[in-house]
Amino acid sequence: MTGPLAGVHVSDLPVSAAVREHYRASGIEELYPPQAAAVEAGITEGENVVAAIPTASGKTLIAELAMLTADGPALYAVPLRALAREKYESFADLPGVSVGISTGDFDSPDEELGAEDVVVATAEKVDSAIRNGASWVEDLACVVVDEVHLLGRERRGPTLEVTLATLQRRAPGVQIVALSATVDNPEDVASWLDAELVESTWRPVSLRTGVYDGDDVTFDDGSTLDVDVSDADEGDTDGERDTEATAALVEGSIDSGGQCLAFVRSRREAESLAMRLAEDDLAPDGDAAADLAAEIRDVDxxxxxxxxxxxxxxxxxxxxxxxxxxxxxxxxxxxxxxNLGVICATPTLAAGVNVPARRVVVRDLERYTGEEMSKLPVLEVHQMCGRAGRPHLDPYGEAVLVGDERTAEDLWDRYVDAGPEAVESQLAAREALRTHVLSVVASGFADSTASVLDLLDATFFAHQSPDVDLSGLLDTVTGELSGMELLDVGEATAETTDADTAATGDGSDALAATSLGETVSRQYVRPETGARLIEGIRTIEGMADDDVTALTALGVVCATPDMRGTYLGNRERADVYRYASRHAAAFTTAPEEADDFEAWLCAVKLARLVFEWSEGASIEALVDRYRVGPGDVESHVERTVWLLGAGDALAATLDADVDVFDRVRRRLVDSADDTPGDGVDRQPR
DNA sequence: GTGACCGTTCTCTAGACAGCATGTC
DNA sequence: CTAGAGAACGGTCAC
Structure with missing residues (x-):
């Protein structure tokens, strides 16, 4: 809890009069307690601050105060493109502030970014910019990191922490402001960043959380709520009871003038819950709903x-x-x-753009993870629940976890009483270390094992586990990278490294990225992807020209770990295999050489899907032929285009006479332009 | 033969970042 | 101890 603080008024803020006026115009007079605490912590004076506070408790204003008072340009780093868009638009409303945006699909040239007061970017884009030597990064006076708790995420966490660590080196003295959800160990993050910690559970709209036990809902403030489940269904299964209960909760909320979010486990269930709810008319406004439906139909x-x-x-x-x-x-x-009363959603919505509702119902608290059913992380459930309560619209927000008499108590203990998990660095994972060691060497920030270790020392991992000796791990990782021809590992050297950093007694190995390694790092693909592409290029070189088709390039690219796999239905398995045999000459690997037959089949399926798309197949056709969502087609194509670009770049650095990658890439880009409603914006409005 | 009905078996499962270089009325 | 929804399948029975 924050201590007693004098109120901070907008007029007290060291910010331009126009901005103060802007805040007043949007109804802000006095700062929220967590915001006041952040000011107290020195956010407007260049101090590093970690704010671990609930969503919707005013993080954006905290960020703005830091960025507007910084002595130079600022960066706002987010985990999602959609979030980048949202923030870009909201910062653009600030008077007298120029804003730029930089994400993979939405980007301005470096020089332009350097001229902006504020740049919004995804963390990966920042990482990539650093690797490619973008100059605007070095002039930064302030960096705000949104959702820092993602530091604990398996794949993206390590890039966040390495990016933050190198950013502090590239722009010495930058103010770092990190915004976090409530986690168990915010003080770890704060001490790593040498920051003041502002911790609070204060919310502008109060939130009560409750558990449905098959009979009624009991909230954590002691109140209860009857749930009127239509008794039309008798002898139901548990699942049916759960969805009837959530339907009743949703409808109850809408009847009393609220809006509702319902979280379920899978896409299919999100849709079927929606169809079940749509049996009743829940539209707040019929005409608007009809317009919306027309607009939706217009898209595809x-x-x-x-x-x-x-x-x-x-x-x-x-x-x-x-x-x-x-x-x-x-x-x-x-x-x-x-214009909508409810959204039935998978967890996408929990961490995405701002979509507040009066009531949140979480029906499924377990998830199938590949081998087993596992319970949702507390942090994730809290983020879902945190969407409850629309400021200025709702007197309160409520979150209901749906269980039954058997599970209710367990849910209560786990999600209502217990706190969220701690954030733990995932950098020690070999895969993560591999890509970051390569990038750090390739971009010239380190040239020996000692200097890599020195860099890693500034990392959240090192802060959290100071006793872990990374040098052994580093040796295996550099070995792997050199086996992939991405890194040259020299013998122990007496030169280059300063004596005081050479903590590794018996000297350190010189490290240098090969030209392939440099390309891999610049293209932002993982080392294993690079190795795969290189292998593919070499076998293509040895193939008869007639056998090399678009499928060849797509097959290589789709077999890469950077390509997300799809699920292979049992039913399609035989068909995909037949397709692969029919086009065996075009593919670069045969099934018997694949180390993972299942993955090989998935790659073939993806290659086929994208190939047919490039031949002009409509999304509709692909969707029902391959049991994927329309959005999957979209993202598969986008990703393929990216990887084909990387393949082409690698072919060029190998000096190989292989141009399929580029040819196919162009064809994909062209068909993307032809597809209505599917174009990707290239320039900010 | 056919169609309504019902119990059993089978199938399937969340999400999402990145490169680069031009063209359009 | 712990998945569970829904589609697909297959069988029965009445007419």
Whole structure:
């Protein structure tokens, strides 16, 4: 809890009069307690601050205060492109402030970014910019990191911490402001960043959390809520009871003038819950709902699109990653404008853009993870619940976890009483270390094992586990990289490294990226992907020209770990295999040489899907032929284009006479332009 | 033969970042 | 001890 603090008024802020006026115009007079605490902690005076506070408790203002008072340009780093967009637009409203944005799909040239007061970017984009030597990074006076608790994420956490560590070196003295969800160990993050910790559970709209036990809901403030489950169904299974209960909770909330979010486990269940709810008309405004449905239908003629439009007519939406981006954005904005009463969603919505509702219902608290059913992390559930309570609209927010008489107590203990998990660095994972060691060497920040270790020393991992000796791990990683021809490892050297950093007694090895390694690092693909591409290029060189087709390049690219796999249905397995045999000459690997037959089949399926798309197949056709969502087609194509570019760059550095990658890439980009409603924006508005 | 009905078996499962270089009315 | 929804399948029975 924050201690007693004198109120801080907008007029007290060391910010331009225009900005103060802007705040007043949007109804801000006095700062929220966590914001005041951040000011107290020196946020406007260049101090490093870690703010571990709930969503919607005013993080954006804290960030703005830091950025506007910084003595130079500022960077706002986010984990999601959609979030970058959202923040870009909100910062652009600030008077007298120029804002730029930089994400993989939405980007301005470096020189322009250097001229902005504020740049919004994804963390990966920042990492990539650093690797490629973008100059704007070095002039930064302030860096705000949104959702720092993602430091604990398996793949993206390490890039966040390495980026932050190198950023502090590239721009010495930058003010670091880190915004975190409530976690168990915010003080670890704060001490790593040498920052003041502001910790609070204060929210502008109070939140009560409750558990449904098959009979009624008991909230943590002691109140209860009857749930009127229609007794039409008798002898139901547990699952049916759960969805009937969530339907009742959703409808109850809407009846009393609220909006609701319902979280379920899978895409299919999000859609089927939506269809179940859409049986009743829940639209706050019928005309607006009809307009929305028309707009949705306008985007694509996919069966998913039709279902979404149909649900929307009743004021119901669903939301998951299988949706085309445009549909997702439409659902989000329609909900914000109160043209939808409910969204049935997978966890995408929990960490995405701002979509507050009066009530949040979490129906599924377990998830299938590949081998087993596992319980959702507390942090994730809290983020879902935290969406409850619309400022200025709701008297309170409520979150309900749906269980039954058997599980209710367990849910209560786990998610209501217990706190969230601690953030733990994942940098020690070999895979993560491999990519970051390569990048640090390739971009010239280190040239020996000693200097790499020196850099890693500034990392969250080193801060958290000072006793772990990374040098052994580093040796195996450099060995692997050199086996991939990405890194040259020299023998122990007496030169270069300063004596005081050479903690590794018997000297340190010289490290240098090969030209392949440099390309891999610049292209931002993982080392294993690079190795795979190199291997593919070499076998293509040895193939008969007639056998090298678009499928060849796509096959190589899709077999790469940077390509997300799809699920292979049992039913399609035989068909995919037949396809592979029919086109065996074009593929670079035969099934018997694949170390993982399943993965090989998935790669073939993806290559085929993207190939057919490039041949002009409509998204609709692909969606029902390959059991993927429209959004999956979109993201597969985008990713393929990226990897084909990397393949081409590697072919060039190998000096190989291979141009399939580039040819196929161009063809994909062209068909993307031809596909209506599917173009990717290239320039900020 | 056919269609309604019902119990059993089978299938399937969240999410999402990155490169680069031009063209359009 | 712990998955569970829903589609697909297959069988029965009445007419």
């Amino acid at each position: 003629g996919t069966s998913t699109g039709h279902r979404l439009a149909e649900a929307a007519e009743s004021g119901v939406g669903f939301h998951h990653a299988g949706l085309v981006n445009e549909h997702r954005a439409l659902v989000e904005s329609a909900f914000r404008e109160r």
